[in-house]
Amino acid sequence: MAKPVVRFMCQECGASHNRWNGKCEGCGVWNTLVEEVIERQRSGVASANAPLPQLYAIDDPTLVDLTKTRYVTSFGEFNRVCGGGIVPGSVILVGGDPGIGKSTLMLQIACDVSNSTPCLYLSGEESVQQLQMRAKRVGVKAEKLQIGSCTSLEEIQNLLAKHKDTKLLVVDSIQTISSDSLEAAAGSVSQVRACSQTLIHLAKRQGISVILVGHVTKEGTIAGPRVLEHMVDTVLYFEGERHYDFRILRAVKNRFGATNEIGLFAMEQYGLAEVTNPSALFLSDRHQGISGTAVFAGIEGTRPVLCEVQALVSKSYLGMPRRTAVGWDTARLSMILAVLESRAGFSFGTMDVYLNVVGGLKVTEPAADLAVAAALISAMINKPVNPSYVFFGEIGLGGEVRPVHQTEARLKEAEKLGFAKALCAQRKKIEACLPVLKLELLKELSKHLG
Ligand SMILES: Nc1ncnc2c1ncn2[C@@H]1O[C@H](COP(=O)(O)OP(=O)(O)OP(=O)(O)O)[C@@H](O)[C@H]1O
Ligand SMILES: [Mg+2]
């Protein structure tokens, strides 16, 4: 009998090594090599026998126009993140923390698509009874959706061979699927890679769209090799704060649409509901007349989202005053404090500073600098910010406020939500709908507060 091939696979980058090593030579990370028994390599098929691939002209009119055949679900937020719907034959990887709602969302999507297109939902994590229970809870109607519980790649292949009309396949999750031809455990790098590869081939050859649900590791990347993200067409992350019921579906890679696009959902008793007006959601509990809060007109993906930034400044009893930021980068907070001190004369040296982006949103745009500064100054001088103002602009180390991209979209959204004035750096030519107050020097900011 042929001896099985043993390889040491890096669980971080997927590199394969002949012998064990403390450090992976592929990615340089320590203690990531795990012994895996892999399939015996077939002794090279004679290349002369390999079939010739069919070639086409790039403008061949007989090819199906995929731009017109996307599966458009009734979840506008999901369509947006996918670039306008699911492209036939594409493979989408959906990652997210445990319990965030991946299975719920995918079940809802599959049910929705199944009303017009044959769909298969396979779970390796739940029994069909449990799937049915969830479907009942979220109240979806999908007589035509076929569900199954299965963990074997070969079973999936057989199923697809039998149900040739399947157009969408959901596999929840890729880490639970394993191939009999590999001896490695389910969820190991070689299994995840081999199973994904087979499913991707199937998708491309038979024009089936495949949605793979993936688990996320402690570090926040999809468990299994990074290569998985390279193999699929679209990578979506489903994220959210445990204590808030809204969830963000974020595209981090998309071969058929813009990345950094987000879709917003709210986790409700009856499953996930779309949030079509995020700004209204994030500003819904705004208390006016309190110092230390400012509204930031931000952009998430291609969409403007308004949110509230809160600051609290209190006398410090510590040798090194506290700087805490939730939803915003602490290093950036320190930078803004330093600029406010050096360029605008506000000293926070003996104060503890707390900053919070309301609603559990994480803001990464430097454009929020000005809103952060406004909240800080307002907290410092204990005067509420004028409630009809929104803020956006990047603050430079010289104390200057810089214009940011998509000014008009931000202004339009602010106007829609009833704001009267925007404080931002003005570009030369801008057709603003709001009166824009130009801010060259940060010092001017305090004049506009209160
Ligand atoms: N009866 C219920 N009422 C309200 N919410 C519920 C109910 N049952 C489940 N949920 C919500 O659904 C979430 C679980 O969703 P789901 O199973 O889709 O997550 P998941 O991302 O697939 O998790 P996993 O990674 O474990 O597979 C729970 O966190 C909970 O908030
Ligand atoms: Mg799940």
Ligand SMILES: [Zn+2]
């Ligand atoms: Zn490695």
